[in-house]
Amino acid sequence: MNKLRGKSIVLLSFVFLYGCAQTNILDKVGLTTLVGYDIGAEEKIATTAVIREVNPEFQSNVEVLTTENDTSKGNRMDANRKLSKKIMVGQMRVILFGEDVAKDNLRYYIDTNLENASVSNGIYMAVVEGKAAPLLKYEYQNIEDIGQHIFRLIEQNVKQEYMISATLHQIAHDYYSIGKDLAMPIIKRDDELVELSGVALFKGGKMVSTLPAKDSFYVKIVRDTFKVGLYETVLEKEDIPSKFLQKPANKITVAFDAIHSNREMELVDIATPEFDLNIKIKSRVLEVFPDINQGDPKSVAGLEKAIEKNLTKEISRVIAHSQEVESDIFGFGEKYRSTVRHSKLTKDKWHEMYKNMKVNVNVDFVILRDGVFE
């Protein structure tokens, strides 16, 4: 019995010793929810951090701090010197890059965040038009916590599949992949609001071009399978036979809801290289302006054809643009690597080949139904 008591005292003392580990009490820490990186005026990195200080008695306080240092950890120390609370990064949700940083190289930022165990792999990344600091520092009338706001903005759009998803994992995956380049959403301030304004294309770790937000649908549809997503396109007059139209018009606007899309890539010629890109989209037409008789199977088929033609054109345009800037955000190289044995592909080699790549886009567009009113 005595022996047992001795042991339990030893064990108990360890339980208490365990309390000696560094504690992080919510009231005493500042939670970094968002970090924006810019190139500093004097030092290498200017960091703007949105820090939420939880206060049990009053409303939580949001601080936006800009510091300059040579490393991101150094910036954290600098920020610590200006705050009464210890800064923690475990709740970080978004990382923003100023345009100058993105055009320089993201490698350092990807690595430093991967290294840190307390940064989750699920945080979102985006590029800011211009500099990150002014976007974050602006005093918005209706936005209380800019960090939380941008996170919700991106999350909501990604979940709805309006915008491509760029989490740290995906970015790092594409960055370290031989046959794929990374892409990120672009955000900008639009008066009192923050807006997702486009997609940034990267070559390696450098941002080389942008696409307007409208094109993110095409990027998404070629990049991966698509579940729900609203999209609107304008059909040219020559795309659609006028007999289907109830009223003559120059342009027809169609809004549809892609219920499901599926893409298949096939390498048909290794030397060029040439790919067949087959995309199947099942959708629900939501709006057509001016009206088309959707009760008539013929005019539905005509509409399908017209949309197919239109999508093929648009997708080819987006791919051609990405080829021009040598940024393979669609992962054609990945397909090439996995099909061609002993290709010894490297990123540079692929970029060379990507320029001259040929893609045959085939879109198969099926209208499942329209609304409840014909």
Add this chain to the structure above:
Amino acid sequence: MAKPIQLSPKEMINAYLLFFVVHGAQIGVGIQGFQRIIYQDARHDAWISVLLAGIATHIVTFCMIKTLEIYGSNDLYGIQINIFGKWIGNFLNAMYILYCFVAFFSVLRNYIEVIQAWIFPSIGTWFLSATLLIIIIYAFTGGLRVIVGVSFFSIILSLWIFPMLAFPMKYSTAASLLPILENDFRSILKGAHSMTFTIIGFEILNIIYPFVKDKKNVRKPVHLALLATTFIYLSVMMVSITYYSEGKLLKTIWATLTLFSFISFPFMERFEFVAVCFWMLIILPNLCFYLWAAYRGAIRLVNISGTTFVWLFSFFAFIGTILIQTRTQINTINTVFGQVAFYVVFVYPILLWLIAQLKKNFTAKKVKNNEQA
């Protein structure tokens, strides 16, 4: 023939429990980060390496059981003395004890490193190592049946971690596995060789065999356990190759834990923190069995009581964990130990079986000759 180990039924275990013993002893710290080591050699064919390593364990275990059956009820230590005589036998026994110690130490140190890197960077190594050692000492003093119980619960209670692999599969691209067999066979074999550190543990069979009640039923649970281990390693490897891209996998130190790092539940933001802590339960059987195996050898060498042995052993392990501090040192130990373990676990048992078989035939002939004369 060597004197068989005499045991009372109370000290023995049922054969089916060997499933938990072998499986529990195999899975430990290696699985947290074995991917990149195999990937370095075999690239996207790494999963074939895992499969090959799994097959190798079956072959080696087959030989082990054959050897043990020749001697009826004896362990590796007894067999070595019988085959090589007192001096060389005892020397080999001492070497094997040292092997167990290094294995024990490397599991312990690696786990502490993981805790420090992921969760508590500021906690002292001495504190974590002392805490773990006390638990192990506690389990050890309970005897073999308690250790087997630990391994049983360790497996049952950690079953739920396995389905978590389904989450990262959301981001998986099957194309990463293609083209299959692009890398030459040599590099795939090299990858299989690098699996050693991760897949060892089943050599505990050599020591625990005399303690099994129904020895004729040993084969099935042991091979099932090896199969289960191979299956788990294979699934983890497949998911990792498809989830990470080439360069990223090579740079991720604990790929399995990073795999978990984006899983989050409404009630639990970061899943891998729980996984890291929970891993203690998974490595407990590892540690206990190596300690116990070393003890079985030590009592043949010197007259020592269990308590004295376990305190001495823990003391050295404790000193070791304090001395070895940096990642580079730990990596060196892992690599060197992996290389040594390859010979101890994969080459030596086959040799031993051949020698034992030869010796058996030889003595049988001799006896026959004697009878005739």
